Amino acid sequence: MGERILLPLLLFFNCLLCAVAQDITKDLEVLKSLSESWQGQIQNWEGSDPCSWYGINCRNSRVVSISLTDIGLTGQLSGDIGSLSELDNLDLSNNRGLTGPLPREIGNLKKLTKLTLVGCGFTGRIPDEIGSLQQLEVLSLNSNNFAGSIPPSIGNLSNLTWLDLADNQLDGSIPVSSGTTPGLDMLHNALHFHLGKNRLSGQIPPKLFSSKMTLIHVIFHSNLLVGSIPETLGLVTSLTVVRFENNSLNGHVPQSFDNLINVTDLLLSNNKLEGAMPNLTGMNSLRYLDLSNNSFEKSNVPLWLSNLKNLATLQMENLYLVGTIPNFLFSLGNLQNVVLKDNHLGGTLDIGTNYSRQLRVIDLRSNSIQDYKQSNDPPLIRIMLAHNPICTENGAETVQDYCTNLDIFDTKQQNNCEHGSCSPDQTLSPNCKCGYPYTGTLTCRAPSYFDWSNTANLEEILLKEFQSHHLPVDSVSLTLSTKDPFRGFEFIIQIFPLDQNHFSQQEKSSISFLLGNRSAYSAFDFIAGNQDEEPKQSSNSSSTAIIVGVAIGGSSLLLVLLALAGFYAFRQRRRAERAISRSNPFGNWDPSKSNCGTPQLKAPRQFSFKEIQKYTNNFSQANDVGSGGYGKVYRGTLPTGEVVAIKRAQKESKQGAQEFKAEIELLSRVHHINLVSLVGFCFEQEEQMLVYEFIPNGTLKDALTWKRGIALSWSRRLKVALGTARGLAYLHEHADPPIIHRDIKSNNILLDENYNAKVSDFGLSKSILDDDKDHVTTQVKGTMGYLDPDYYTSQRLTEKSDVYSFGVLMLELITAKRPIERGKYIVKVVRNTIDKTKDLYGLHETIDPALCSGSTLEGFEKFVDLAMECLQDSGVDRPTMSEVVKEIEEMLRSLGLNLTSELAASSSSSHRFQVSIVSSQLDHLYSNESIGSSAENLYSTSEHS
Template sequence: MSERMLVALLLVLNYLLVAGGEQANGDLATLLSLMDTLKNTPPNWVGSDPCDGWEGIKCKNSRVTSITLSSNDLAGQLSGDIGSLSELETLDLSYNKDLTGPLPQSIGELKKLTTLILIGCSFNGPIPDSIGNLQELLFLSLNSNSFSGPIPHSIGNLSKLHWLDLAENQLQGTIPVSNGDISGLDKLHHAKHFHLGKNNLSGRIPPQIFSSEMALIHVLLESNQLTGNIPTTLGLVQSLEVVRLDSNSLSGTVPPNINNLINVQDLLLSNNKLSGFLPNLTGMNALSNLDMSNNSFNPLDFPGWFSTLKSLTTLKMERTQLQGQVPNSLFRLINLQTVVLKDNLINGTLDIGSSYSNRLRLVDLETNSIVSFEQNDGVPNVKIILTDNPICQQSEGVESYCSSSQASISYSTQPNHCYPATCSSEQISSPNCICAYPYTGTLALRAPSFSDFNNKTYYSMLEEGLMQSFKSHFLPVDSVSLSQPNVDSTKYLKMNLQVFPSGQDHFNRTGTLSIGFLLSNQTFKPPKGFGPFYFLADTYEHYGSSERLTESSKSSNIGIIIGAAVGGSVLILLLLLAGLYAFRQKKRAEKAIDQSNPFRRWDTVKSNTEIPQLKEARMFSFEELKKYAKKFSQDNDIGSGGFGKVYKGTLPNGKLIAIKRAQKESMQGKLEFKAEIELLSRVHHKNLVSLLGFCFEQGEQMLVYEYVQNGSLKDALIGKSGIKLDWIRRLRVALGTARGLAYLHELVNPPIIHRDIKSNNVLLDDRLNAKVSDFGLSKSMVDSEKDHVTTQVKGTMGYLDPEYYMSQQLTEKSDVYSFGVLMLELITARRPLERGRYIVKEVSNALDKTKELYGLHEIVDPAIGLSTLNGFDKFVDMSMRCVEESGCDRPKMGDVVKEIENMLKSAGINPIDESPSISSSYEEVSRGSSSHPYNSNETFDMSAGLPYPKVDPV
């Protein structure tokens, strides 16, 4: 901090000496202030001219006009000095989840600002009232933060505003409208987007917020606490295309003039307290998605006007007191995909007719009074649900219609006429079969007009639209991939997006900043019918060492700034004084560093003693580990990953160790590093890789583990390590892994969730006993919310619990799911995701319990030894229980342990006994070329980028 103060002092002097440069130097001083309060600013922010190639900075006439730093892993708080950038027009700091604190009042001093985007950060506190001073503002996106308090009335002063997105915060109070001299949102006549959903807004929807003068196309007020009537003024805004008022407490009748909204494609009024009669929506010929479910409407014979809505794809009228018979004319609507009429009073015969829409996929009439179904021969490609109807009391011929199960959503981009590449580490094979590190995140559609979410055409259209947008802006993108679509509780369609680089295996920082800005400022326009969207990017960690800033380069940058900022002999005296000052400060800093060392009170153990059974981790000195690893020589280098390198070492007593040495840019804060060591040092089990100690000195962070010599389970299954595993060996490996997990879940206090169980993270010792390793994504249940931890989704594709993925609620059952996938991998020796096939689905489809080996002959690994597989059926049954969709249907790891122990007992094996050492019956082929457990980047498949567990309380 003292060097920064010195630079500021010198810049003031430069202001006095150099006429005409004061404004540019002011911008530099402001950016230096930002660098003081923010971590992880771009590494090329060096020199005295931010207009000379600083990443994320654009200038005009030597003044900073644009800062776009999305997906940059920024951390800290935004300095109030930001208001000094008087020429700033664009500020985009989206997708920096560790950017926190309040938005400074000085934001209102940026009088030329046209674009303010802060999506997916962690800003909190009230939105400052000064934001209403930004008279040039066109685009305001503050969604997906933690802002609280009321929506400022002053936003109504932004007369040029086009886009307003405050969704997914914790905003409270009423929707502000003008009153006398006080402005409100009703003054925003040029705004086309009001995105205010998923907050805590209350009170009535004020009638004056809508008028014929408004240009609105999207009104999203879903998932708030709004009460009162839907104002009749809504019917005056004929430009509207999407209206979401669902999941509030609105009451009264739906205004009959709502059918004036002839351009509306999505009308969602479900989950309110609306009453009276359904409004007649005849004439709304653009309407695709209509949902009025779960309201208190008067009983009404099924309206014939439903059949006149020519664009209708989705009709949901669950629990709305509809009665009578559904006319088959409804099913002839050519675009119709989904009809949900559950919990009504519908009776008579269901007759879909012979000329129903070929796009129809679901007709759900559960819990009604239907007595017969005309199409007894079936309706191809359409799921009919008639559960809890009188028809289901018949004895035969109705089984297929009397089940409530629905097909799960499944999609992933397929290879583009090529064979997927085999990639190492965290690289992924692109649709063009090229290994690369993609830019990733979650794309969410807030109101899609379609409901056939398994239709690949929609995803292909979205992928094509994304590629066209990237290409038209000359971005270095090779291809895009969409996967794992799911509909959340608020009816958003979310999916994983991967964007692959062109010409190299990773993006540079400029590439990710450009892609992030294109998605954050809505430059990309999705195809019609996909509705409004937002994007939340993951942190990108694969820029390469050339773009990472070391502490030494930071120090040298200060020298460059000083040299460029000052000139002339008049500064010599100041520099001499600065040198004396810096020397004094250095001594103070060294003392402060010693005092702030979180390990200073930990006792060390001399190197010539035996390694203790740890209650606290042993502290090694840097010189000790340097000696044990032979000066970290290349010969002792046994692996690497995003965190740094791993070296083999030998203690004085001959014990082998593995030393993980973090790179500077991968290192954590002192307290976080200490907390993680304390976590690992309290975890001791024979089926967990043991932490022996650590090093925290000379700017180093190193972890010392026991050395496990026989590689990973994955290498054994694919034949890479030369170790053969028969059926009994595989049962033992499964048992050891299960015991390790059961210990973490049930005996550690507070419990620990591993979060990345996979075959690459199960190591085999000299007796082929399993040891769970790599706690880089582990989560402690300390301060957990009931029985789960709410956290960003991390893990490895193929092993990832779908329930955790959809809810972001991590539980022990997430590990159980991953373990179930591992069990299937033990049976088949196949990767969980291979050539677009998912092992869980493959086994489920092939499973036939009436046949030998449950009908799995073709996918069982031949190396397993097919003669005697005692307990095979029970092993498969347990595997499938572990991968149940709902976590509550999965067993606990303790129960899994008992079941596998019983399997071994039935085979005449004592599960308590250790495995014998490897004998000639388990030969090791090509031992010299075998892969070491620490030698694969995949062994350290760290989504979090760290070689040790990040245990942060929720």
């Protein structure tokens, strides 16, 4: 009887063991397939037991977790991942080399609870199959390159608590349920909606929010959302962070916001919200409030602010606030930062004696403050009153500290180490130790979390957190990554190891996990990057060869040494050749071919240093025509008699060799009558020089301010606008690849002998490569006053950024005023003054007086209309430069000008070099200090924000 029972049991357990063996074998095959698709051997992924491999966790001999954060994976995620049927956690974060689409087979992982792919390089659409992961609780796909719309199927994930799709290229509308189609409104257990930094468009659906939801974070900033904020948001009383800044939302702020009594962070800045200033009395948990740059009605500083006892940071820039600032504002006990710049506040600034002892910043720049009543006990507060009457009268701006226009905070912490120095590949820590820090970007989701003026406090908090998890961290260094901490909310973080040069891979993964922790109330997001590589041990091949030679006998030693010496000499020669090639990328450069393989119409000439010395009379003082941020500008005369302008870079302005070559290649690709021509360059003896055609009549700015003694007529200004527009249209639509200038302004528009416009200074220009599609994501650069607000807020550069700058230039042409003058922004002034029922749109007091005498301004209204179209807040609403060209051409035709003959005449004249220009004429152009500065503006790279 016992044998009858025992035998089936043995058979059962045998089958069970076979099944387990088959399952683990299958998992092993899948992991090997993944390793092959990732194009590299992962540490410790060897042997037949995957449960002992790095980053792999098993349960009951099945793979249930893969955690491979920040280990340099490259390649794609294979569809074989879908065969790991027991997997409940997949974390491949901070591997930028992981590219390609997310495979549809991801939907086969029915037991998956956490999918974390932060800071990788995934592209394509998020697959609909992701909606079949019914157990999923955390979905973090932020900081990739996903495109397309948000899959409505995500609404099926009823267990989801964390949804983070931020910092991608997602577009389309926010999906909500309809009939049998799911949507995000079904995610009643979700705590986090992080959808910022995308290209989402359309309205925020009112159905998205309901009283059934438990959301604490709604973060939709930096998208293309329009329409009003739905009243239904006020039903979600669990909210703590609400961020809609940097969109195009309009309408009134919902009255239901008064129900959001738990919200600590409310950011609605840079939208088109209108109506009366909202009353937020009920939101008494607010610590961070930003309503800046909206279109609310004119208002005094609202009295309801006195109810916000927890308020730490208040931002109300550019809101048409008037009157005086009430004393109660500064007495709020937790107040740290008050930013009310670019309003119409006047009278006397008096912070009183009962001010908050936590106050650090009061920014009232560009208002109408006439006096400042200082306390007898001067507080340690940064008071900023530049561009107020108190600072602009009687030269006080150069005397008082509060009249200086400096950064709000010092964005770089001072190093207090005495005589501290490290090798070039190491960094000095706050504790004065050299090491290889683990580096990345730390982004704050809830900016009220800490004191922005005191990063040391956060450094201490993070250090204690690492040490409590027994991580060998010596110190933490945080540096604000933007000059305006109230806009970027980003830090560069460096974590230094304790008593060792490097963190191990496992320690890095643990740090990455802690910083990017997806716990419910996590205030930060962490993206690793720029960490130093561990130094590889250098192989001493010569020593190895000698040992081998000794081993095979003394008779062979001489032959081995001779061979080794020859090999060593050969390698040294190759290394020298490579070093020379790297230091001088023009050594084997074929200027007839660019990186894109496009032949050039006219290749730039490579001048030797001796030639440039000769042409400038050894850089004589007589040929020095100006200086700027780039360096000095010299007049030179070639043997042909051609007069050229030579920009000689100073030491701190020099680029790397490859970057300089890239700029030359860019300049050599563009050939157009309305673009300044590059004649050649010099890259020799550590010199970087650019040789341009010489443009005799200076800059448009000089002409508008009468520095040349010639007034520009209305028709001539239209021609200048047309020439500039044609040059930009060529860069955008005919250059290969297309080029965005990024610094269009009157200083960079030059006028030839016939006052034809030529666009100059390509120092900030960017090419749009094929894989960039329609924009370039890049650090914001440009000149204040001309800077595209859409580019500034999204950091996505498009051709429409040049269109905005051109719109500012058009206003400059009709007003002859600087874009920002005495704290007033020309765009805002014109926009608020226009009255289309009046002659010249009622702009008589704004128009340049030189235009009002003499000829009639035919087509003026059309010109203003076109300028305002170019100045639309959203890039998609602006015309293209080719459309601008057609409009201006039509205006000139209405004046009776023959554009064909005009173009032909200017074309022939532009190709005649100024051989006939005599020395006295040149001396007249650059004879005094003011003219010298114009030469600086002609050819130098100007200061950029």
